[in-house]
């Protein structure tokens with residue numbers, strides 16, 4: 001361990017030297033505009049008169065380490081957080097509104113403040129805004145105005161936080177329908193594999209994209225080289241549970257860990273409390289951005305249900321624009337299913353040829369962890385940045401999930417999410433389940449609490465006549481590249497601890513260790 005850390009430092013020095021030679025000091029840039037054609041009014045926090053908002057996020061593409069539940073350290077190719085760090089460490093999506101995103105990140109900032117979730121490396125543009133009277137820059141002195149923060153970043157800060165800071169799952173993203181999302185990917189290189197000049201991309205799988213240019217498929221678009229960054233742009237037309245991954249040599253970069261969670265919340269959440277959900281959904285037919293004609297339009301959105309009187313609940317949210325309240329939930333939990341083949345990860349670290357067709361997963365992961373780490377604490381080991389907003393406060397503090405020290409000296413979690421599901425007694429939980437496993441189908445069973453499947457691959461299960469086609473089951477099976485939404489209804493379920501686990505018994509192990517794998521707890525409180 002000590003020797004490997006020394007190696008990391010040595011390689012880091014070499015790598016930063018190379019980068020200094022290659023770059024001119026402003027290689028990276030993040031884009032997060034205050035206004036756009038779709039959103040011409042600068043948004044106050046929490047609301048936007050134009051509908052939807054401008055949201056932004058910044059991630060690194062590089063490498064890192066995760067620790068399996070049996071203690072084995074596993075090398076990753078991975079995305080890491082470069083904004084929303086406090087929210088991500090608290091188990092929340094890292095996506096931020098612009099005013100928070102453009103606040104320079106401060107690792108010492110109090111949890112929940114803008115500076116704890118701002119973009120890493122954001123600095124004032126010293127060349128911008130010259131005072132016509134004096135000829136000096138208004139942005140060069142102390143306390144520059146907010147208008148000086150236009151997306152210029154200091155590459156040193158990006159490298160200090162981004163290098164060796166890969167996460168599994170990748171930083172979580174969540175936006176609302178009608179948002180515009182600006183997502184910057186910076187390729188910080190893979191410090192354990194300086195011989196590799198791997199590009200990375202971000203591919204929003206199955207997503208209604210603004211343009212194929214932003215689809216992340218390198219053959220049909222662009223890929224990001226080491227030392228480069230690009231801002232992807234997305235609209236958010238259709239609510240649902242999606243996911244994303246790197247699209248460079250997919251079996252390799254997915255197996256190595258470049259897989260993340262992504263969901264879009266429905267505009268139905270913005271119906272005023274007590275307002276008609278049916279009318280809310282019917283209104284999409286008079287809005288040219290959302291109008292749908294299922295007989296003529298490939299972008300056929302959810303058909304109206306039979307007329308009903310459901311109204312917007314005072315609490316909770318909705319998974320989809322259902323028009324009848326049937327996707328209402330009290331708490332939501334994104335659950336990513338994944339698998340690791342330790343041999344493939346070992347040769348990925350050690351300059352050996354990789355036998356793609358021999359891949360065989362031996363670790364089975366829920367949110368990047370195997371049981372019992374699936375129920376251990378979320379966020380930072382010492383709880384320093386977990387904050388009061390962590391949905392997992394009270395979970396056991398001890399975890400094998402690794403915390404990697406970055407070049408700025410701060411320990412950051414590589415596996416920030418646990419997979420504990422807490423449901424208030426009588427309430428409903430929405431599980432946003434996605435599977436990015438490369439080699440295995442995965443089955444998840446629920447003991448004692450029925451699973452109601454309401455959507456598959458980000459589509460509400462509803463026929464064109466408006467009938468809900470939901471079904472209730474005690475197990476679901478997903479292949480890699482599929483997602484589904486499940487409601488766990490605890491209405492008639494006694495308080496207690498229940499299990500979500502795989503009945504594929506060989507997947508209930510951590511490599512050579514029995515009792516582990518694809519399992520987590522559901523707490524009805």
Ligand SMILES: [Cu+2]
Pocket residue numbers: 061077199200201246247248253258
């Ligand atoms: Cu990649």
